[in-house]
Amino acid sequence: MDSQTITAAAAGTFELGDLPVHRIGFGAMRLTGSAAFHHGTPSDRERSIAVLRRAVELGVNHIDTAAFYFSSLRSANELINSALAPYPDDLVIVTKVGPYRAYDGEWATSARPEDLRGHVEENLRQLGRDHLDVVNLRRMPRYDSVAEHFGALAELREAGLIRHLGISNVTARHLAEAQAIAPVICVQNRYALDRPDPDSDELLRVCGEQGIAFVPFYAVAGEAGEQGATTDHDEDVRAVARAHGASPAQIRIAWTLHQGPHVLAIPGTGNPDHLTQNVAAGAIRLTDEELKRLDSRRHEAG
Numbered sequence: 001m002d003s004q005t006i007t008a009a010a011a012g013t014f015e016l017g018d019l020p021v022h023r024i025g026f027g028a029m030r031l032t033g034s035a036a037f038h039h040g041t042p043s044d045r046e047r048s049i050a051v052l053r054r055a056v057e058l059g060v061n062h063i064d065t066a067a068f069y070f071s072s073l074r075s076a077n078e079l080i081n082s083a084l085a086p087y088p089d090d091l092v093i094v095t096k097v098g099p100y101r102a103y104d105g106e107w108a109t110s111a112r113p114e115d116l117r118g119h120v121e122e123n124l125r126q127l128g129r130d131h132l133d134v135v136n137l138r139r140m141p142r143y144d145s146v147a148e149h150f151g152a153l154a155e156l157r158e159a160g161l162i163r164h165l166g167i168s169n170v171t172a173r174h175l176a177e178a179q180a181i182a183p184v185i186c187v188q189n190r191y192a193l194d195r196p197d198p199d200s201d202e203l204l205r206v207c208g209e210q211g212i213a214f215v216p217f218y219a220v221a222g223e224a225g226e227q228g229a230t231t232d233h234d235e236d237v238r239a240v241a242r243a244h245g246a247s248p249a250q251i252r253i254a255w256t257l258h259q260g261p262h263v264l265a266i267p268g269t270g271n272p273d274h275l276t277q278n279v280a281a282g283a284i285r286l287t288d289e290e291l292k293r294l295d296s297r298r299h300e301a302g
Helices: 045-057 076-084 113-127 147-158 172-179 198-210 222-227 235-244 248-257 272-283 288-301
Strands: 013-016 019-022 062-064 092-097 132-138 162-168 186-190 213-217
Touching: 013 213, 045 076, 045 272, 076 113, 092 113, 113 132, 113 147, 132 147, 132 186, 147 162, 147 172, 162 172, 162 213, 172 198, 186 198, 198 213, 235 248, 235 288, 248 272, 248 288
Parallel strands: 062 092, 092 132, 132 162, 162 186, 186 213
Antiparallel strands: 013 019
16 A cells, blocks of 8 residues: 555545544644653654645545644644635634633643633634634533533524634533534544443444444544554554555554444644654555454453
């Protein structure tokens, strides 16, 4: 597989509300350093800007970000603004609100509903936009219900600051709760080949039935999470990778996309070579036998 010539179009398309995007997108979390947030060392600014511009050249038109994606020297939103503004007409930038990090980088109390306008306006300021394409409400564990927070975002949508709404870190119950308030066009949950999760499996199914985009995060990182892509690949993943002349990380992305036509992948990286490989993973077509082999290991892990 010649990764250098494959674009994001190879993964196909899906619509975030009325916004068509390629199913391979880009997650901005890893732009700011060798690991997320305050972990690792800050990235080289010019390299991160080059990665963003190359992503767009490769057809990526869906970028996932947040104002709380920053390291001691880098802000993902600032990098996106500097690299890509004025933005291409077809570029969809998705952000999220709810969690909050203070200026020193430490996690602070998550947002109350009345705080969310400030969070939205900070994303607008950093990105240099007059509205946000999509805003995900990231549910924090301390809040069992999403109604009050999602209602506050629905009001900002009515005011024209937000075009579409999504939710993150939720169950099917939370999705129904949000839908009773305003349309939900995407759900973003942790979901990975080596991380069985019956609740997210159910949510994946419900989203598919309702035409809602399901957007897994940490699909490549797996259990490594904030630290970056896992290197702990079992032999089944490695065997499928060898059969396709691909890397285990590419197989993890391909498996993610095979979970349904409504599934969008947002692998993130600050490495130009990894970016090219991630985008090329959208062209990998796994056989039924390969999917059965990978799925069986996932169920065994559970």
